[in-house]
Amino acid sequence: IGMIALAGIIVRNSILLVDFINLEVDSGVPFQEAVIRSSAVRAKPILLTALAAMLGALFILDDPIFRGLAISLIFGIMVSTLLTLIFIPVLYYAAFRRRLEPTST
Incomplete structure (x- = not known):
C-alpha cells in the first residue's frame, strides 16, 4: 500500500514539473531558464503536498498495525520530495538540452 501511495505522489509531481518546463519552453523561454523557473514555481x-501527506501519516503512528506503513510513508515522502525537486530537473535538462536549446551558427 505504501509503495502505491508513494509511486502516485512521485509520478504526479514529476509529470507536473516536466509539463511546466514544456509550457515554459513553448512560450519562448530558453530551456535552461525554463527548467529553473519551473522548478522554483x-x-x-510539491513541498506542501509532501508536508500534508506526512502529517496525515503521523496520525496512524499510534496504531501498531499501521505503524510500519506510516514510517515508510513519512520517510519515503521525504526522500521522494528531494528526488523530485533535485534530480528530475537535472535529469530532464541533461536528457533534452541538446534537442531543446537553440543551436548557434
Whole structure:
C-alpha cells in the first residue's frame, strides 16, 4: 500500500514539473531558464503536498498495525520530495538540452 501511495505522489509531481518546463519552453523561454523557473514555481506546491501527506501519516503512528506503513510513508515522502525537486530537473535538462536549446551558427 505504501509503495502505491508513494509511486502516485512521485509520478504526479514529476509529470507536473516536466509539463511546466514544456509550457515554459513553448512560450519562448530558453530551456535552461525554463527548467529553473519551473522548478522554483513547483517547489512550494510539491513541498506542501509532501508536508500534508506526512502529517496525515503521523496520525496512524499510534496504531501498531499501521505503524510500519506510516514510517515508510513519512520517510519515503521525504526522500521522494528531494528526488523530485533535485534530480528530475537535472535529469530532464541533461536528457533534452541538446534537442531543446537553440543551436548557434
